[in-house]
Amino acid sequence: xxxxxxxxxxxxxxxxxxxxxxxxxxxxxxxxxxxxxxxxxxxxxxxxxxxxxxxxxxxxxxxxxxxxxxxxxxxxxxxxxxxxxxxxxxxxxxxxxxxxxxxxxxxxxxxxxxxxxxxxxxxxxxxxxxxxxxxxxxxxxxxxxxxxxxxxxxxxxxxxxxxxxxxxxxxxxxxxxxxxxxxxxxxxxxxxxxxxxxxxxxxxxxxxxxxxxxxxxxxxxxxxxxxxxxxxxxxxxxxxxxxxxxxxxxxxxxxxxxxxxxxxxxxxxxxxxxxx
Numbered sequence: 102x103x104x105x106x107x108x109x110x111x112x113x114x115x116x117x118x119x120x121x122x123x124x125x126x127x128x129x130x131x132x133x134x135x136x137x138x139x140x141x142x143x144x145x146x147x148x149x150x151x152x153x154x155x156x157x158x159x160x161x162x163x164x165x166x167x168x169x170x171x172x173x174x175x176x177x178x179x180x181x182x183x184x185x186x187x188x189x190x191x192x193x194x195x196x197x198x199x200x201x202x203x204x205x206x207x208x209x210x211x212x213x214x215x216x217x218x219x220x221x222x223x224x225x226x227x228x229x230x231x232x233x234x235x236x237x238x239x240x241x242x243x244x245x246x247x248x249x250x251x252x253x254x255x256x257x258x259x260x261x262x263x264x265x266x267x268x269x270x271x272x273x274x275x276x277x278x279x280x281x282x283x284x285x286x287x288x289x290x291x292x293x294x295x296x297x298x299x300x301x302x303x304x305x306x307x308x309x310x311x312x313x314x315x316x317x318x319x320x321x322x323x324x325x326x327x328x329x330x331x332x333x334x335x336x337x338x339x340x341x342x343x344x345x346x347x348x349x350x351x352x353x354x355x356x357x358x359x360x361x362x363x364x365x366x367x368x369x370x371x372x373x374x375x376x377x
Contacts, residue, residue, distance in 0.1 A: 187223060187352055187365055189222050192222075192371075194252065197250060199249075199250055200281035201280055204237065204241065204284060205241060207240050209376075211236045214232065215374055215377070216375050216377060218375065219251075219269075219342075221370060222370060223365055223366075224344070224348070226338060227338070230335060230336045231291075234287065238288075238306060238315065238333050238335040241280075242335075246373055247374070250280065251369050252369065253368060254272050255369075256269035256363060256369070258354075258362065259349065259350065259360075262358075262360070263326075263359065267349060267367065268307060268319070269369060270318040271317065276318070283313060283314050284313070284316065284333070285313045286333050288335065290330070291330075296327075299334065301325050301343070303322040304319060304337065305332040305333055306333040307320055315333055321346055323349075323350050324350075349363055
C-alpha cells in the first residue's frame with residue numbers, strides 16, 4: 102500500500118514535471134521566434150531528473166519561515182537493501198531554533214581561502230570552499246556555522262538511484278527548514294559542471310526549484326550525477342570525506358525506492374568554517 106507521504110511525493114513530482122514541460126515548451130517557442138537562423142540545425146533536449154518541492158509556501162509569514170524549503174532533483178529506481186547502521190550515536194545537545202529576516206552582511210575576505218568541516222556521526226567531512234566564486238553562499242555558511250545553526254542537525258535525505266547525493270542543512274530534518282532568508286544563485290557556470298553533470302565530490306545548494314531560493318540546505322555528491330546547472334556549487338569534498346559518504350550510501354535509504362532518509366544515523370555534531 103502506498104503511504105500518504107509517498108503519494109504526496111509522487112503528486113509533487115508529477116506537478117513539477119508538468120511545470121518543467123511547460124517551461125521547456127515556452128523556451129522552445131521563444132528560441133524559434135527570436136532565431137535569426139533560417140534552418141534548424143538541431144534540437145538538444147536535456148534530460149534532467151524531475152525536481153519535487155516538499156511543501157507549498159503560503160503567505161508572507163510562511164515565506165519568511167520556509168523561504169528556503171529546498172529540494173534537490175528526485176530520483177526513483179530499484180529498491181536498495183538495508184544495511185546495518187555504520188555510524189555512532191550523536192553527540193549530546195539539541196538543534197537551535199534560529200531564524201533571520203535577511204541575508205547576513207558580508208564579513209568574509211573574498212580573496213582568502215576558507216574550508217568547512219562537518220564533524221558527523223559517521224566521520225569528518227572536509228570541504229574546500231569556493232569563496233571567490235560563491236561569496237554570498239560561503240559568507241552565509243560562515244555565519245550559520247558560527248551561530249551553531251547546523252550543530253546536531255540530521256542529514257535528512259539520501260538518493261541512491263539516478264542521482265547520488267546526501268542532503269543536509271535543515272534543522273527541522275524534513276526538507277522544509279531554512280534560515281529565514283534566501284541567497285542568490287552563484288557559480289552556475291563553474292568549469293566542473295560539464296555535460297549537465299555535478300561530479301562526485303561537489304557540494305551544492307539545494308533550492309525550491311526557483312531562481313535565487315537557496316537558504317541553508319545543501320547536498321553532497323558522492324557519485325557523478327546528471328543535473329541541470331541550477332544549484333550553486335560552492336565546495337569540493339576531501340578524500341576522507343568521500344569515504345564517509347560512500348559508507349553512508351552503502352547503508353541505503355529507508356524507502357527502498359532510491360530516495361528517502363538515510364538508514365545511517367547521519368547527524369552533524371558540529372560545523373566549522375575556517376579561514377586559511
